[in-house]
Amino acid sequence: MLSTFTPFSKVETYLDTILVSLFLLLPLVCFRAVKTTWVIFFILDGLFISNLMYFRTYFTAIPLDSYLLVGNLSDFASSVLDSWRMVDLFFPLSTVAAGVLWWRNFYRKPENKTVEQPKRGRTFVRYIALVCLIALVPAIRLWSQNGFKVAYERLQDAYLHTCNIPMYTIFGSLYYDYTCDHIVYTEEIKDRIDSWLARKTDLQSVFPQVYSKDNCIIILAESLESWVLEKTVEGQEITPNLNKILRDSSVIYAPHVLSQVKGGRSIDAQLLMGTGLLPIQSGPYSIKFPESYYPSVVKAFKGKHKNAKAYSLTIDKPMVWNQCIIAPVLGFDSLVSKTCFIQEEPVGSRKQVGDRAFLRQCLEKMKNNEVWDDSGNTFLQCITYSGHNPFILPDSLKRVSFSPDIPEVLNNYMTMANYTDRAIGEFISRIKADKRFDNTLVMIMGDHEALGTVRKELCNDPVGKNIVSDKAFVPLIILNAPFNMYYGKVMGQVDVYPTLLDLLGLNDYWWKGLGESIFNPQKPDFDVDPQLNIVGDTAGVPEETIRMLKKSWEISDLIIRYDYLGHKLNVKEEPAKVVGMK
Structure with missing residues (x-):
C-alpha cells in the first residue's frame, strides 16, 4: 500500500x-x-x-x-x-x-x-x-x-x-x-572501491585557497525542511528570523539540499555533512560499524589548527544512535549531552529541553569557555531536537496559529518550525555580539526531511498542496561567508562536506568525500536520493555520470562496511572524553 x-x-x-x-x-x-x-x-x-x-x-x-x-x-x-x-x-x-x-x-x-x-x-x-x-x-x-x-x-x-x-x-x-x-574484506571488494574512486572526477574548486575561518559553529536543526523558509501562510510568516538572516550580505543560501539520510536518520546527517560519505544500505552506521575509520571535516580542522578543540552538543542521551562512541570516532573531543543541560521549556512527547533553552544554554557554555577556548580554535556542533515528530509544542510556546482547514500534522509542523526559527534567531542575534563571531563560520542545516509518507497525503490535500513541497529538501544557510550567494540548484547533503572544506580553508585535506563542492562550476545540477531516484536537472549529463552517482551509494556502503579507509591508512582512533554520561 x-x-x-x-x-x-x-x-x-x-x-x-x-x-x-x-x-x-x-x-x-x-x-x-x-x-x-x-x-x-x-x-x-x-x-x-x-x-x-x-x-x-x-x-x-x-x-x-x-x-x-x-x-x-x-x-x-x-x-x-x-x-x-x-x-x-x-x-x-x-x-x-x-x-x-x-x-x-x-x-x-x-x-x-x-x-x-x-x-x-x-x-x-x-x-x-x-x-x-x-x-x-x-x-x-x-x-x-x-x-x-x-x-x-x-x-x-x-x-x-x-x-x-x-x-x-x-x-x-x-x-x-x-x-x-559476515563477508570478509577481500581484494575483489578493494578493487571495486578503487575502480570507482579512480573514475570519480575531482572537479577543481574555484574557491580562494587563502580564505579560512578560525572557528566553526554548526547547527543541525531537527527535521527542518526548506519550504517553510520565506513562506507565509494565512498571513503569518513561518520563519521570520531565518528569513531576516537570508537577507544578510554575507550569507550563502542553498534551499534545494536533497535529504539523503536512511536508517540512521539524524546520525546519518552527521555522516553526510561531516565525512562526505553516504549512509549504509541498512541500519545505522554508528551502531553497525563504529570501529571503521571515518575521515571528517572535524579531523581536517584539527589537523590545520594546532590545539583546536571540537565539541558536539545534544540534549539526548549518549546512547541514542550510539553517539557516545561515534562522536570521538568523528573527531570530537567531547560529547556534551543530556545531563549537562537544565530541563527548561520541555517540548515534544519526551519532554526534552526545547530548542530555545538548548541553544541559550549552548551560548552560555560558550561564553563561560566550557566549550570554547579563547586561546585556540573551536569547532562546535549543536544538534537541536524540538522538530522531532510528532511535533508537539506546548501552547505557552506557540507564536503562530493556523485555521482548522490546514491538516493537523501540517499545522503542528509549521508551528514547531516557527518555534525552532525563534530559537535559532535568538542564538544568532546573541552570538553576533561576541567578539569571536567575526572569525567564525556559522552553518545551519536541516538534518533530514520531516514528513515521510505523509508528504504524499499533504500534497494531495486541497489546502496542503499549496503549502508543502513535494520534494524532500532541507535548507543550507552559511553565515559570515566571504560573499553573498544563492545556490538554487539541487545538491545532496553529501555535497555539504566538500563545501565546508572550501569555506574553512581545508581544501588540502586528503579526503574530498563522495560529493562535490557547490563552488565547483562543473558540479552536476542533480543528486540521487536513498531510493536511487534522480532529483534535479540531468539535461546534457552523460549517462556514465548518472550511473556513477547512483553507484556511489553502493561504494560508500562498502567503504564503511569493510573499513576500506582504515585498511588504506592503517590507523586506529583514540577514544575521547564523553561529557554528561552517567
Missing part, C-alpha cells in the same frame, strides 16, 4: 510466502501443537506491524541488529505510536478470527482431538516432502541468478527496492543482513 504493487507480478512473492507459511505451520500440522502455533502467530503479528511502522519512517524493513536495540524505544514512544495505523489491526484480528474458526470447527469435535501416532509419523514425512518440493522451485531460480545475495541486490534500485520484502519475506531480509555482516 505504501510502495508498489510490482511484487504481485513476481513468482517469488507466492513461492516464498507459501514456503515460509509451510515452515511456520509445521508444529500444527505434524504435531498438533496448537498453543505453540498461536504463540508463533502472535509473534508474527508483532513482527509484521513493527516492520510496517518502521517502513513508514525509514522506507525499509527493520535491520537484523536493530532488534537488539528495542530498549531504545522507551525514549521514543510517541514517535513510534505516530507510525501506527488502524489498518495494522488486521494482523491480530486475523489471528483471533483464525482462533475462533479453529475452536468452532476443530476443538469442539472430539474425533479431531486425537491423532494416532503412526499417522502422525506418516504426516510428518509427507509434509517434509511437500516443503522440499515447494522449496525446489525458488532454489532453482536463485541458483540461476547466481545466488540469493545477487538476486536480492538486483532489486535495490529506484523502482524495485521495496519489492525485496514481499518477494523474499521479512525472513529473507534478515538473512540478507546476516550475509552482509
